Amino acid sequence: MTIQRIKKLAGLLPQNSDGAIITSDVNRRYFTGVKSSAGVVLCFRDASYLIIDFRYIEHARKCVKSCEVIEQKDLFAQINELIKKHNAKIMSVESKSMSLFDMNTYKTKLNCVLDIGNELSDLILNMRAVKDNTELAAISRAQGIAERALEDVMGRLCAGMSEREFAMLLDFTMLKLGAESISFDTIALFGANTSKPHGEPSEYCLKKGDAILVDFGAVYDGYHSDMTRTFFYGAVCSMSKEIYEITLNAQQAAIKAARAGISGAELDSIARRIIDDAGFGDMFGHSLGHGVGLEIHESPNLAPKSEYILCENNVVTVEPGIYIPSKIGVRIEDFVTITPTGCRNLTAFPKKLTVI
């Protein structure tokens, strides 16, 4: 798959550019399959190279199929040699991830003009927004691990357990079940803490009547999963019940409407209208969802201003929420693969209102 990806990139390079210099960890992994903290991919129209240091060379030589692998000795001299070989005058760099420090260094050391526009980064983001079968399989696998872990940890939940303990157990269980890492710092909140959409787990301990909000994911083979569930412990009040049902309705309506051809803004508005009409519009202060893949947040966005037109094999979260300060927050998040006529839900974990 990495061969097709790099060929596609070579064919789509910005018109005025003779090649791409890829320096971000995530895109290096996307185009070579190698996870590393350093290295440079050079993609010309007719050839591609991975320059990578001693720490990764054995693995790279064995695994990389998309590029010629070169051991790094004197990076800039090696890049200059290849630039000369391919007669490149202008090379594009990743504006999204390259620091100004690195840009200045590359500018000084390389014998070519740097194209620092957004075109290359946009191009790669758009490529990554549409998943191939290998990627979809890894994402499903990550989600499977996350769901089994949540089921396991919910079974061990009890009064007196702290938010931090719950988060730690969930992280540990995902890793034990085969996750490469966790998708992001697990959000596990109880009671009134649930009103902070991205609150941090504290020493607060679970008690009867608390809501439980958990937003988490596993990483498998570089690919992330993302899911949020809200439960109730021992009892649920009528207001919590009401906002749970509104959130669930909004989420289900958006999932039902998700298909190739709809824009990110349209999909966002379908969920937002339901929450607005119920009188909680001001309490849904974030966007409906985001793309998920090698990064937990990537293109496309499902937000009021998103002009992105969804297409087959986009993977996006659908996660409306209602948050009443100091009282309660409810968020329900699944993630789905877009198909020509609808979507396939990657999340199987039940979302009917549950009192544990």
Ligand SMILES: [Mn+2]
């Ligand atoms: Mn999310």
